[in-house]
Amino acid sequence: xxxxxxxxxxxxxxxxxxxxxxxxxxxxxxxxxxxxxxxxxxxxxxxxxxxxxxxxxxxxxxxxxxxxxxxxxxxxxxxxxxxxxxxxxxxxxxxxxxxxxxxxxxxxxxxxxxxxxxxxxxxxxxxxxxxxxxxxxxxxxxxxxxxxxxxxxxxxxxxxxxxxxxxxxxxxxxxxxxxxxxxxxxxxxxxxxxxxxxxxxxxxxxxxxxxxxxxxxxxxxx
Ligand code: DX5
Ligand code: ZN
Numbered sequence: 001x002x003x004x005x006x007x008x009x010x011x012x013x014x015x016x017x018x019x020x021x022x023x024x025x026x027x028x029x030x031x032x033x034x035x036x037x038x039x040x041x042x043x044x045x046x047x048x049x050x051x052x053x054x055x056x057x058x059x060x061x062x063x064x065x066x067x068x069x070x071x072x073x074x075x076x077x078x079x080x081x082x083x084x085x086x087x088x089x090x091x092x093x094x095x096x097x098x099x100x101x102x103x104x105x106x107x108x109x110x111x112x113x114x115x116x117x118x119x120x121x122x123x124x125x126x127x128x129x130x131x132x133x134x135x136x137x138x139x140x141x142x143x144x145x146x147x148x149x150x151x152x153x154x155x156x157x158x159x160x161x162x163x164x165x166x167x168x169x170x171x172x173x174x175x176x177x178x179x180x181x182x183x184x185x186x187x188x189x190x191x192x193x194x195x196x197x198x199x200x201x202x203x204x205x206x207x208x209x210x211x212x213x214x215x216x217x218x219x220x221x222x
Pocket of ligand 1: 033196
């Protein structure tokens, strides 16, 4: 699998979001990570649909809508209309059958579908979705805020990677990602790195993304 980086816009200076999107594109980002929160699933509220539309108008990069919301399915149609390319839903918002239905629904709008796991959710919880999901997002912080300390989820990543085997399912990590933590996660099997404060807080985002890519490439097996 290719090593990919995805700056998380939630960590950007929102007063200059257009310039920050451009900065991410110019710095070699592969995907833009777009956090949507409802104040219910997580104790915070972030950027929403109008911002997504504005961001879509100023970049061709794929956009991943990370839905930290209890009822993401209400919004799939709007996400598609506003230009999301990937929709990520959390595994613990509904029972297995409903989450599987959501993944199929996301695909029916022509978007890619991903399942996210909070730190407390074990690897096995994502296994029933691996035949449908394009990506698994392993949270390496409690969802809701940028700038938190990295939590080691390498064992969980290894278990998921083992279960995936040779299938083309991306394993992404989100939260506290730096070159050092990216290397640990890549060694365990992650290939997509969501980077918030380490990217937008750096003097050179290009250098940070380059360092993350290089560190991950060194450590990644297969
Ligand atoms: C947190 C979000 C992350 C966040 C990452 O709930 O899902 O995408 O913006 O920020 P950092 O990299 O600073 O932990
Ligand atoms: Zn996120």
